Amino acid sequence: MTTVDRAVRDTVGAPVRRADGMPKVRGEFAFSSDLDAPGMLWGATVRSPHPHARVLRIDASAATAMNGVRAVLTHHDIPGANRFGLERRDQPVLAAGLVRYAGEPVAIVAADDPVTASRAAKAIVVEYDVLEPLTDPEEALRGAGPELHEGGNIVAHRRIRKGSGIPEADVVVTGTYEVGMQDQAFLGPESCLAVPGGDGGIDLLCSTQWLHIDRDQLCDVLALPEDKVRLTLSGVGGAFGGREDLSVQAHACLLALRLGRPVKMVYDREESFAGHVHRHPAWLEYEHGATKEGKLVYVKARILLDGGAYASTSHAVTGNAGCFAAGPYEVPVVHVDSYSVYTNNPPCGAMRGFGAVQACFGYESQMDKLAAALELDPVELRLRNAVRTGSAMATGQRIHGPAPVAELLTRVRDMPLPGEPDVLRPGGTGNTTDGEGVRRGVGYGVSVKNICKSLGYDDYGTARVRLAVAGGEPVVSVHTAAAEVGQGLVTVQAQIARTELGVDEVTVVPADTAVGDAGTSSASRQTWVSGGAVKAACDAVREAVLVAAASVCGEPAADLRLEEGHLASAATGRTWRLADVLGDRVIDETRVYRHRETFPLDPETGQGDGHVAFAFAAHRAVVDVDVDLGLVRVVEIACAEDVGRAMNPPAVEGQMHGGIAQGLGLALMEEIQVEGGLIRNPSFTDYLIPTTLDMPAVKLDILELPRDDSPYGLTGVGEPSLLSCPAAVVAAIRDATGVDVTRIPVRPDALATTVEAGRGDPL
Amino acid sequence: MKLCCTVNGEWCALDDVAGSESLLRLLRERLRLPGTKNACEQGECGSCTVYVDGESVCSCLVAAGQVDGSDIVTVEGLADGADAHPVQEAFVSAGAVQCGFCTPGLVVAAHALLARTPDPTDAELREALAGNLCRCTGYEKIFDAVRIAAGKTEAT
Numbered sequence: 001m002t003t004v005d006r007a008v009r010d011t012v013g014a015p016v017r018r019a020d021g022m023p024k025v026r027g028e029f030a031f032s033s034d035l036d037a038p039g040m041l042w043g044a045t046v047r048s049p050h051p052h053a054r055v056l057r058i059d060a061s062a063a064t065a066m067n068g069v070r071a072v073l074t075h076h077d078i079p080g081a082n083r084f085g086l087e088r089r090d091q092p093v094l095a096a097g098l099v100r101y102a103g104e105p106v107a108i109v110a111a112d113d114p115v116t117a118s119r120a121a122k123a124i125v126v127e128y129d130v131l132e133p134l135t136d137p138e139e140a141l142r143g144a145g146p147e148l149h150e151g152g153n154i155v156a157h158r159r160i161r162k163g164s165g166i167p168e169a170d171v172v173v174t175g176t177y178e179v180g181m182q183d184q185a186f187l188g189p190e191s192c193l194a195v196p197g198g199d200g201g202i203d204l205l206c207s208t209q210w211l212h213i214d215r216d217q218l219c220d221v222l223a224l225p226e227d228k229v230r231l232t233l234s235g236v237g238g239a240f241g242g243r244e245d246l247s248v249q250a251h252a253c254l255l256a257l258r259l260g261r262p263v264k265m266v267y268d269r270e271e272s273f274a275g276h277v278h279r280h281p282a283w284l285e286y287e288h289g290a291t292k293e294g295k296l297v298y299v300k301a302r303i304l305l306d307g308g309a310y311a312s313t314s315h316a317v318t319g320n321a322g323c324f325a326a327g328p329y330e331v332p333v334v335h336v337d338s339y340s341v342y343t344n345n346p347p348c349g350a351m352r353g354f355g356a357v358q359a360c361f362g363y364e365s366q367m368d369k370l371a372a373a374l375e376l377d378p379v380e381l382r383l384r385n386a387v388r389t390g391s392a393m394a395t396g397q398r399i400h401g402p403a404p405v406a407e408l409l410t411r412v413r414d415m416p417l418p419g420e421p422d423v424l425r426p427g428g429t430g431n432t433t434d435g436e437g438v439r440r441g442v443g444y445g446v447s448v449k450n451i452c453k454s455l456g457y458d459d460y461g462t463a464r465v466r467l468a469v470a471g472g473e474p475v476v477s478v479h480t481a482a483a484e485v486g487q488g489l490v491t492v493q494a495q496i497a498r499t500e501l502g503v504d505e506v507t508v509v510p511a512d513t514a515v516g517d518a519g520t521s522s523a524s525r526q527t528w529v530s531g532g533a534v535k536a537a538c539d540a541v542r543e544a545v546l547v548a549a550a551s552v553c554g555e556p557a558a559d560l561r562l563e564e565g566h567l568a569s570a571a572t573g574r575t576w577r578l579a580d581v582l583g584d585r586v587i588d589e590t591r592v593y594r595h596r597e598t599f600p601l602d603p604e605t606g607q608g609d610g611h612v613a614f615a616f617a618a619h620r621a622v623v624d625v626d627v628d629l630g631l632v633r634v635v636e637i638a639c640a641e642d643v644g645r646a647m648n649p650p651a652v653e654g655q656m657h658g659g660i661a662q663g664l665g666l667a668l669m670e671e672i673q674v675e676g677g678l679i680r681n682p683s684f685t686d687y688l689i690p691t692t693l694d695m696p697a698v699k700l701d702i703l704e705l706p707r708d709d710s711p712y713g714l715t716g717v718g719e720p721s722l723l724s725c726p727a728a729v730v731a732a733i734r735d736a737t738g739v740d741v742t743r744i745p746v747r748p749d750a751l752a753t754t755v756e757a758g759r760g761d762p763l
Numbered sequence: 764m765k766l767c768c769t770v771n772g773e774w775c776a777l778d779d780v781a782g783s784e785s786l787l788r789l790l791r792e793r794l795r796l797p798g799t800k801n802a803c804e805q806g807e808c809g810s811c812t813v814y815v816d817g818e819s820v821c822s823c824l825v826a827a828g829q830v831d832g833s834d835i836v837t838v839e840g841l842a843d844g845a846d847a848h849p850v851q852e853a854f855v856s857a858g859a860v861q862c863g864f865c866t867p868g869l870v871v872a873a874h875a876l877l878a879r880t881p882d883p884t885d886a887e888l889r890e891a892l893a894g895n896l897c898r899c900t901g902y903e904k905i906f907d908a909v910r911i912a913a914g915k916t917e918a919t
Contacts, residue, residue, distance in 0.1 A: 021855035022847060024863030025870055027798020027838035031863075034797035114792070115781075187802040187810060187864040187898050237802075237864030238898050269803045423886050429893075486862025486899050650858035650904070657901030658861065684807035684896065692889040692902050 008564055011499040012712055016648045018491050019508065020484070031235035032207040033191035037262035040193070041070055043248070043255050044117035044265070046107040046124045047274060048099040051135070051309075051344040051677025052146075053128040055095055058107055063120040068112035070259050072124060078254065080223030084246050086213065086349070090149055091310040093221050093250045099128075100148055101309035101346055102678050103274025110255040110263050133344035133677040137283070137306040140341035148309065153342040155307045156315040158322030160394050160606035163333030169289025169297040173369045177286070178743040179358045180671035181306075182279035182662075184351050185689050188237010190247040190275045191266040194256035201228030202253050207236040209243045210520035211481045215513050221250045222257065226513075229253075233511040239485035240662070241350030241522055242276040245312055273682035277312045277349030278672055280305040280340065282321065282358035288366045294376050296385045298333035299326040299366075299394075303359065305340040305348070312349030314340040319455065320355030322606060326394040327363035328405045328448035328616055329385040334394040336606070344677045350522055352662060353722050356449040361744055364445045364727035368734065378731070379413050379444055386446070393448075396607040399614055401715075402705035408618035408640040409446050411701045417442070418622055418636045418697065426626035426633040428693045437628035440635070443731025445619045445724030451716035452525040452612040456600045459525070459612075462516030463533035464590040465497060465541050467582070474565060474578045475505040478537075482511055482518035482530035487718060488651035492527050493534050495648060496711075500538035502563045503578070516592065524615065524716025527647060532593035532711040540589035549581045596709055613707065617641040617720035619663075619728035622696075625736040630752030632668055632733060634694070637725060640701035644715035649702070656700050656721040663725025665690045671745050766831045770794060771840030780827050787811045787822040789830075790837060798838040798867050802896075809895030812868040812875075813837045819875035821894075838867035841874060850874045850912045857908035861899035869895045873909045882913055 010016045023029040048055075060072040075082050075096035082096055083089040095106045107124055111117035134145035140153040147153060192206035201224060208214050211231045218229050236243065248265040256263040267275045287300040303321045307314035322338035338355075353360075371378040386405035392398055420440065425433050453459035464479040476497045484490045494506040511518070518530045542562050549567050550557040559571040568575045601608040620638040625631070637660050646652045662670075669688040673680040681687045706713025730741050739751055766777045770790070777793060787804070790796045790813070799822055800810035806821040813822045814836040841848040847855075850873050860866050869892065876883060876891040883891065888909055897905060910916045 015858075017855055018858070018860055020863065021860045022851070024860050024866045025838075025851040025854045026842055026847060027796075027867040027870075029863055030797070031800070033801065034791075036795075115783075185898055186862070187800070187808060187896065188862065189802065236862060237800075238862040240898070266801075268801075269805070423889070429890060488861070654858055654861055654900055654904060657903045658899045659901075661901035662898075683805055684803045685805055689896055689898060690901075691894075691896060692892045692906075695902050698901065698903055 035193040040262040041110040042114040042117040044121040051102040052131040052133040057127040059125040063123040068116040069120045081220045084217045088311040148342040155340040156318035158338045160336035170292040177284040179282040181281040184240035184242030186238030194252035195262045205234040212517040236485045270682040279351035280348040284362035301325040303338040307340040308345040308347035310347040317355040411640040412620040412638045422635040426631035439736040441732040441736025445727035447723030450611040460594045461530035461533035463537040465537035466588045468586040483521040524718040536591035621728040621732040623732040630748030634696040638699040642703040645713045659721030663722040667726035667729035769834045784827040786825040789827040810868040812871040853908040853912035859904040859908040865897040
């Protein structure tokens with residue numbers, strides 16, 4: 001008999017160091033752009049410079065004659081379907097006739113080195129018949145302009161009709177708002193290494209958010225069965241939604257299979273802006289009606305999203321914008337139409353917040369306007385209308401689980417305000433003011449978003465957990481296809497295994513398609529769903545251990561417990577080392593986890609039980625605005641969020657910090673400038689993301705109100721911290737300046753010129 | 764051209780270096796030192812920060828030909844064998860690493876900051892790291908890491 005002498009470390013809820021932290025700080029962690037293989041070639045892409053054109057002729061003779069060029073492929077060289085796409089396979093792998101956006105791939109080339117590949121791509125002559133681009137989403141919605149895809153230019157329309165008819169209201173406020181096109185701007189460029197297998201198949205190491213959906217699309221493009229298209233996740237340099245769609249994957253596989261040699265592809269920054277989808281720009285029209293006591297009576301909204309040239313996830317983004325158009329408020333009557341359309345602008349799809357961000361800027365701007373009309377404090381108005389557990393959302397769905405909107409808002413309101421002056425003034429190190437013309441403002445925002453996949457999607461995760469003895473100690477390996485994109489998933493999976501099996505030594509093996517589907521690392525779902533699968537597989541392993549132990553220990557399985565590397569009998573108090581009981585036995589279990597079922601919404605009314613869970617956040621922003629120059633310095637962001645259970649508290653904080661930074665970027669600086677379908681700022685020189693000088697002090701308040709329907713009571717934490725950050729920043733700017741800001745990102749001229757024109761509140 | 768330099772203490776003699784080749788490409792593709800990252804090649808993101816003769820620079824902006832005879836230290840050269848440099852250790856203990864793509868550049872930039880200003884104020888810290896973009900962390904825990912490495916706070 002032995003005694004249990006120490007607790008297992010790094011379990012669920014403990015602050016755990018990242019397993020991949022040390023290799024990353026030493027520069028030893030292999031990102032997909034760091035890979036190489038013997039005999040490797042480099043791929044490059046020929047892209048259309050026109051947003052709308054017919055490809056008349058492709059002349060690759062000069063390129064193929066170049067020393068070191070191995071192949072040039074066009075759509076004629078695709079063995080399977082020349083189509084991919086997440087919701088609709090509407091996007092060609094290589095344009096076959098029509099190009100629908102500037103940057104669309106037309107041909108690919110492989111060469112001995114990256115310089116030659118890039119030169120060869122430039123030497124390929126493509127003759128185009130240039131067509132008039134459709135770049136105005138309103139025109140597309142009206143049916144004006146060319147039909148870009150069969151079936152018309154409306155990708156999706158979500159109708160929400162809650163309650164009957166628009167009732168009378170004491171106070172009515174209307175507003176129109178606009179959200180610019182944001183980029184995920186992950187730092188690790190799109191890249192992969194495709195290695196032809198000896199069996200006619202392909203092994204692909206790549207950066208992605210969802211290995212299996214990549215594989216399914218690649219199987220169709222390459223005309224290969226599933227067992228011949230094997231994907232392994234390599235190091236992913238950030239994702240934020242921008243790695244849900246295919247980019248380099250199909251192109252590299254086509255070249256590698258054609259040439260029988262490994263092919264690597266890496267985009268540079270400019271190509272990356274063309275190589276992934278962006279956040280949908282949005283135009284929002286709102287009307288809010290309320291009683292004179294400040295209770296919402298109705299919300300009407302019309303939201304238009306520009307989906308660009310291909311569908312990507314536009315359908316789901318449109319659904320989210322519609323479902324959350326009224327925000328986390330109790331509203332008896334909600335009347336919403338949200339649309340997304342095809343245009344010849346860059347394709348838009350998933351980005352952190354996924355439709356809920358755009359809507360939030362609209363409804364929170366409206367709540368401030370309503371508060372002003374009612375002469376009510378903006379926080380008070382929100383508190384009077386905040387949803388709680390059991391409230392009906394705009395879809396009629398009753399909120400199951402915690403809905404602490406009022407508490408979150410009260411918490412950020414009650415945090416002490418920052419002192420003056422801030423460490424930096426507006427204009428930062430530009431030193432543009434000594435404080436004259438600087439006004440301080442405070443603003444609030446609250447938000448809601450769905451967690452996990454919605455509307456009847458069969459969403460699941462798979463995990464394989466193996467327990468054996470190595471070197472005299474029990475060791476566990478965890479295998480899923482879930483994508484670590486920086487959020488800390490690998491660490492959480494190990495924490496779960498340690499917690500459930502009481503074993504210190506846990507290895508999370510690389511994610512690949514040799515194990516079942518994990519679903520996507522998006523929708524704030526992966527810790528919930530793949531975490532749930534790991535827990536379920538651990539439960540199965542534990543049960544198998546107890547059954548095996550019963551005969552070894554001579555006690556019934558029901559009396560045995562697995563804890564801290566030991567088995568213990570509740571009946572006799574005896575304990576055994578797990579390693580001794582296992583001997584050379586290997587226990588290997590695979591389990592699938594599903595969250596509870598959801599259902600499609602009624603197509604006419606948008607009513608239904610469509611979502612698994614709702615997550616909420618509240619923000620308070622404090623800003624200093626130099627009203628002479630229109631420059632904004634965010635002094636502080638306070639954010640309160642309910643996370644259910646903080647699985648790894650520093651990682652939760654990290655998610656919140658990062659979401660706040662991206663929200664601040666959307667509020668003030670980040671916008672892809674598109675003119676005539678062309679991206680004008682595809683570089684970090686001209687597309688600005690927040691730096692250390694842009695970020696304010698950040699205060700976090702993390703609530704842990706456990707859910708009863710998720711592993712450990714957790715809820716998703718990837719997105720909420722972004723949602724109402726822009727709305728709060730803009731509310732603070734309005735508070736500081738009196739200027740009715742209606743568009744994000746807020747440009748200096750929106751503040752300075754309005755002040756000059758006398759519509760604001762100058763000194 | 765022919766080029767000689769010291770990289771992480773090792774003498775390198777290189778032939779056929781193109782005039783257009785950057786130090787970044789030389790490190791990553793020729794010397795197979797991929798720790799130094801390529802995220803923009805315009806000197807905007809700092810992911811490729813290395814030391815050239817004791818000064819931290821964006822290696823994407825340095826022509827390979829300029830480092831003939833120079834002493835170069837990359838992120839791979841900061842640790843003492845198996846022992847991570849205290850700045851590296853601080854980044855891990857502070858939780859300053861998420862996707863990690865910006866991390867090598869930030870580690871070198873923070874290392875350089877502390878070499879010249881061992882006890883930076885928060886304002887100095889923000890200004891010194893303003894050339895290094897991070898898209899995941901919002902910088903909060905990176906500031907924590909530098910404070911830990913500077914001995915201002917304890918690791919949690």
